[in-house]
Amino acid sequence: MNDTTAVATKTASAAPTPAESALLPPVDVFEDATGITLYADLPGVPKDKLHLEIDADTLTIEGEAQLDLPGDLEASHAEITVPRYRRVFTLSRELDTEKVSAEMHQGVLKLRLPKAAHAQPRKIEVRG
Amino acid sequence: MSFSLFSRDMSSRDMFSDLERLRRELQQTFGGGPSIRGLARGGFPALNIGSTPQAIEIFAYAPGLDPASIEVNLERGTLTVAGERVSALPEGDEKAVVHINERFAGRFRRAVSLPDGIDPEAVSADYREGVLHVSVKRLAEAQPRRIAVQ
Known part of the structure; x- marks a missing residue:
């Protein structure tokens, strides 16, 4: 699940320039019979600064962290140095990209990518 | 100290994160020794600390928590943030x-040693969008005061 060269070329021409570095948010991804669930840690990102995009089989998660910092704040220690997150995944064909749902709660994004009906497991009855 | 940049599997890493770590390691090497109560990097939650003439501001990037379950303690100049x-x-x-299991799970605790001259009674904390912000005011001692003449 890495961004391929083709994807990198495509996104480079869009808004995020290569100079705009971004943090790679940690994710959990698990799959059950009906689809895939993804959780991503995006602390500091309000809902309106979250950008989700599915272009063909590419899922892009982008977010901008916003903090109300006092103007005269002098940083003495920083582990989060870039207020931006970005991560790209390649989706597989059986996922129904029309039915993706997303929710954001306390800096955690939850994405549900259901499988298309034909890709869901069916029990085949054996006759005779 | 080791430069882990080249031993990593680059395909699974964001190059900028690696460069950023390299930059920090270089800074650590050439920027003088850390304090005896220096803050270890890494771990959960990530911390950013800054100061203004009036206060010390601590930001803990701890998404997905119930605000009521976060323990923030200040004892003898050390601030600890803990929870699960x-x-x-x-x-x-x-x-x-x-398929992927990267997010932190379990109990966590991080400690920050605060400078002298802070007011342990003037601490506030709020949690928004997964970021805990603790503000510790400095004591008013250093500020100019007018003394009334009897």
Whole structure:
């Protein structure tokens, strides 16, 4: 699940320039019979600064962290140095990209990518 | 100290994160020794600390917590942030397959040694969008005061 060269070329021409570095948010991804669930840690990102995009089989998660910092704040220690997150995944064909749902709660994004009906497991009855 | 940049599997890493770590390691090497109560990097939650003439501001990037469960303590000049984050992964579901498991789960605790001259009574904390912001005011001692003449 890495961004391929083709994807990198495509996104480079869009808004995020290569100079705009971004943090790679940690994710959990698990799959059950009906689809895939993804959780991503995006602390500091309000809902309106979250950008989700599915272009063909590419899922892009982008977010901008916003903090109300006092103007005269002098940083003495920083582990989060870039207020931006970005991560790209390649989706597989059986996922129904029309039915993706997303929710954001306390800096955690939850994405549900259901499988298309034909890709869901069916029990085949054996006759005779 | 080791430069881990080249031993990593680059395909699974964001190059900028690696460069950023390299930059920090270089800074650590050439920027003088850390304090005896220096803050270890890494771990959960990530911390950013800054100061203004009036206060010390601590930001802990701890998404997905119940604000009521976060323990913030200030004792003898050391601020600790502790709590627990429950895993989002399904447990006991045999049909579920975990593909990626990177997010922190379990109990956590981080400590920050505060400078002298802070007011332990003037601490405030709020939690928004997964970021805990603790503000510790400095004592008013250093500020100019007018003394009334009897």
